[in-house]
Amino acid sequence: MILALDAMGGDHGPSENCPGAVEACRTYSDLEIALVGDSKAIEEQISSVDKGIRSRLHVVHSDEVISMDDLPAKAIRSMRRSSLRLAMEMVRSKEAAGCVSAGNTGAIVAGGVLVVGRISGIDRPGLGVVLPTLNRPTFVIDVGATIRCKPLNLSQFAVMGSLYMKHMVEVDEPDVRLLSNGSEEIKGDEVISAAREQLQKAPHINFGGYVEGNGVPFGVADVVVSDGFSGNVMLKSFEGIGELALKIFKDEVDHSLLAKAGLLFMLPMLKRLQNRFDYQRYGGTPLLGVNGAVIKAHGRSKAPAIASALSVARDFAIKDGVEKIKRGIGELLLEKKEAL
Amino acid sequence: MILALDAMGGDHGPSENCPGAVEACRTYSDLEIALVGDSKAIEEQISSVDKGIRSRLHVVHSDEVISMDDLPAKAIRSMRRSSLRLAMEMVRSKEAAGCVSAGNTGAIVAGGVLVVGRISGIDRPGLGVVLPTLNRPTFVIDVGATIRCKPLNLSQFAVMGSLYMKHMVEVDEPDVRLLSNGSEEIKGDEVISAAREQLQKAPHINFGGYVEGNGVPFGVADVVVSDGFSGNVMLKSFEGIGELALKIFKDEVDHSLLAKAGLLFMLPMLKRLQNRFDYQRYGGTPLLGVNGAVIKAHGRSKAPAIASALSVARDFAIKDGVEKIKRGIGELLLEKKEAL
Numbered sequence: 001m002i003l004a005l006d007a008m009g010g011d012h013g014p015s016e017n018c019p020g021a022v023e024a025c026r027t028y029s030d031l032e033i034a035l036v037g038d039s040k041a042i043e044e045q046i047s048s049v050d051k052g053i054r055s056r057l058h059v060v061h062s063d064e065v066i067s068m069d070d071l072p073a074k075a076i077r078s079m080r081r082s083s084l085r086l087a088m089e090m091v092r093s094k095e096a097a098g099c100v101s102a103g104n105t106g107a108i109v110a111g112g113v114l115v116v117g118r119i120s121g122i123d124r125p126g127l128g129v130v131l132p133t134l135n136r137p138t139f140v141i142d143v144g145a146t147i148r149c150k151p152l153n154l155s156q157f158a159v160m161g162s163l164y165m166k167h168m169v170e171v172d173e174p175d176v177r178l179l180s181n182g183s184e185e186i187k188g189d190e191v192i193s194a195a196r197e198q199l200q201k202a203p204h205i206n207f208g209g210y211v212e213g214n215g216v217p218f219g220v221a222d223v224v225v226s227d228g229f230s231g232n233v234m235l236k237s238f239e240g241i242g243e244l245a246l247k248i249f250k251d252e253v254d255h256s257l258l259a260k261a262g263l264l265f266m267l268p269m270l271k272r273l274q275n276r277f278d279y280q281r282y283g284g285t286p287l288l289g290v291n292g293a294v295i296k297a298h299g300r301s302k303a304p305a306i307a308s309a310l311s312v313a314r315d316f317a318i319k320d321g322v323e324k325i326k327r328g329i330g331e332l333l334l335e336k337k338e339a340l
Numbered sequence: 341m342i343l344a345l346d347a348m349g350g351d352h353g354p355s356e357n358c359p360g361a362v363e364a365c366r367t368y369s370d371l372e373i374a375l376v377g378d379s380k381a382i383e384e385q386i387s388s389v390d391k392g393i394r395s396r397l398h399v400v401h402s403d404e405v406i407s408m409d410d411l412p413a414k415a416i417r418s419m420r421r422s423s424l425r426l427a428m429e430m431v432r433s434k435e436a437a438g439c440v441s442a443g444n445t446g447a448i449v450a451g452g453v454l455v456v457g458r459i460s461g462i463d464r465p466g467l468g469v470v471l472p473t474l475n476r477p478t479f480v481i482d483v484g485a486t487i488r489c490k491p492l493n494l495s496q497f498a499v500m501g502s503l504y505m506k507h508m509v510e511v512d513e514p515d516v517r518l519l520s521n522g523s524e525e526i527k528g529d530e531v532i533s534a535a536r537e538q539l540q541k542a543p544h545i546n547f548g549g550y551v552e553g554n555g556v557p558f559g560v561a562d563v564v565v566s567d568g569f570s571g572n573v574m575l576k577s578f579e580g581i582g583e584l585a586l587k588i589f590k591d592e593v594d595h596s597l598l599a600k601a602g603l604l605f606m607l608p609m610l611k612r613l614q615n616r617f618d619y620q621r622y623g624g625t626p627l628l629g630v631n632g633a634v635i636k637a638h639g640r641s642k643a644p645a646i647a648s649a650l651s652v653a654r655d656f657a658i659k660d661g662v663e664k665i666k667r668g669i670g671e672l673l674l675e676k677k678e679a680l
Contacts, residue, residue, distance in 0.1 A: 069524050106526070134584060144521055148529045181484055181572040184409050186446070189488045189569065213576030217584040229529065230573045232521040236553030237577035244474060244557040245585055248616075252609045259609040265602025269592045276588075 001097045003313050004087035007037035008065040010102025010299050018045035020306025025053045032056040037083040062086050072106030088115040091292040098293025098313035102301045109145040112290035121329040125289035126157040133219035139165050142228040143235045149227040151194035160288040161223035163328040174222035177211035284312030293317045341437045344427035347377035348405040350442025358385035360646025365393045372396040377423040402426050412446030428455040431632040437657035438633025440649045442641045449485040452630035461669040465629035466497040473559035479505050482568040483575045489567040491534035500628040501563035503668040514562035517551035624652030633657045
């Protein structure tokens with residue numbers, strides 16, 4: 001299987017993307033990766049890689065890079081030789097079974113719609129992310145693709161999230177909830193209220209009502225549905241508090257001999273915690289609703305997160321995630337159009 | 341100074357509200373508190389309090405309670421004998437210098453507008469909260485009063501938040517930022533974009549652009565402006581991750597002898613951390629934009645959080661926060677109406 005990687009995307013560019021690709025190839029012997037970007041910079045990164053792996057890395061030259069500041073749709077339309085666009089064209093033409101980029105989120109979404117194309121029956125795509133929580137993985141959709149939503153967009157996210165968890169994570173009848181500012185039905189605004197009413201009537205959806213930001217980390221739902229703005233705020237808030245806690249913990253340990261002594265005893269426990277919640281291990285967010293496996297990696301991704309995003313793309317392609325979502329959406333539209 | 345406390349509000353009702361009032365009276369010798377609610381339940385709670393404090397507690401009987409499920413505006417209008425409404429009427433009539441409730445957030449907001457009244461020049465009120473961050477207190481407004489906002493509402497929150505930090509927390513020229521889904525100007529939606537443009541032109545506002553959910557805990561701004569929905573999601577996300585981290589930490593320590601040994605060494609450090617970030621110590625969110633000191637306490641507040649909310653109300657009343665916001669808004673409207 002060939003996956004396309006936007007080697008220029010993200011804060012670190014080829015220096016982390018290429019080692020990430022190497023790592024993924026080491027893990028999956030069936031994997032070949034097209035590294036799309038500045039060929040000189042890429043070759044530098046992979047020149048010392050052993051032959052076995054090197055033969056599975058293909059360099060696809062591109063001389064343009066979409067930056068974080070570029071206007072998404074405009075950039076995708078006008079920068080036709082950009083690494084991101086070329087990677088996506090490989091998905092559209094089926095040269096690649098999927099693509100990964102840590103670049104400009106908006107451009108990935110725009111490219112998903114304009115280059116890869118939408119799935120029929122889906123109005124707007126949603127970026128989903130599988131979060132580790134207290135007792136189960138939770139899929140949050142949308143975390144930044146469709147900033148403000150209509151009720152229908154939220155309902156479609158619920159359907160796609162539910163199908164993703166069912167087929168990719170093998171959760172039976174995923175418990176779907178809507179992110180809101182309270183658990184009571186009177187909470188939310190008109191959009192959220194209307195989405196709730198749609199989902200209460202929707203077939204094939206195991207809808208559990210609202211969930212709040214403090215419920216998500218405790219794993220109260222398999223799928224959390226949100227517009228891209230609030231989902232993004234929630235995700236980054238989780239990140240921010242996690243990073244703050246880590247920083248303060250480290251600072252305190254640095255300044256206290258007692259705490260340093262205690263740390264020695266706690267290392268195995270802290271290691272376990274880190275393994276469980278390290279976002280580098282969960283570094284791939286699928287763009288659902290488009291006609292191919294398009295996976296966004298965190299802008300700050302280092303090699304392990306890129307490798308993880310590639311493994312998400314590989315898994316999505318192997319399990320034929322796009323077909324499963326298409327079929328699910330198609331059945332739903334056919335059978336119960338009125339319910340959405 | 342007399343403050344009115346909705347003794348029935350919150351998850352715990354009189355059993356935590358009354359001890360909270362007692363604690364606040366012990367801390368502030370100038371404080372008297374009107375405990376509004378079921379007089380029998382209140383008397384039970386304060387029967388054994390020493391005379392000195394008891395003489396500063398006044399029981400105001402009310403036989404109705406607005407529950408968490410009641411429709412806010414309807415409840416405030418129809419339940420005229422409810423503890424929340426009576427507490428707010430004491431503020432309107434100036435019998436009380438301010439009021440505190442841990443009850444139904446929507447009803448507190450509705451009561452603020454309908455009973456206490458809005459400040460002229462403010463269209464919608466905002467709930468603010470002072471958060472502890474890495475290096476400074478950060479005021480987040482709105483965390484749940486005005487669920488969806490127009491640009492003008494966000495600009496008014498920015499002005500009120502800036503005035504609050506200046507006069508209540510004594511921050512010179514507070515750095516104001518807008519919560520968004522990215523730091524670049526192309527992020528946000530039309531509402532946030534328009535608010536950004538208003539704030540860039542606004543006089544008296546030291547506007548620093550956008551902030552993301554992961555920047556807030558690191559203290560990048562003095563004031564973070566958001567609509568009530570996303571602000572609420574962010575706040576609860578912070579809470580949720582904090583609580584999850586604590587739970588997992590405790591569980592791990594419970595299951596590991598090594599970690600337990602390490603914990604002994606770390607206790608002083610953990611105590612410091614807890615003191616720094618304990619939300620019970622930050623348990624009062626002012627409702628800005630209304631004509632009186634109306635402070636919401638967290639629904640889960642125990643006595644220390646209630647005492648803390650009462651101290652926020654006392655401080656707000658002593659420093660004449662309402663007048664300062666009124667004057668600031670008035671000057672702004674007079675001088676530079678076009679800029680907003």
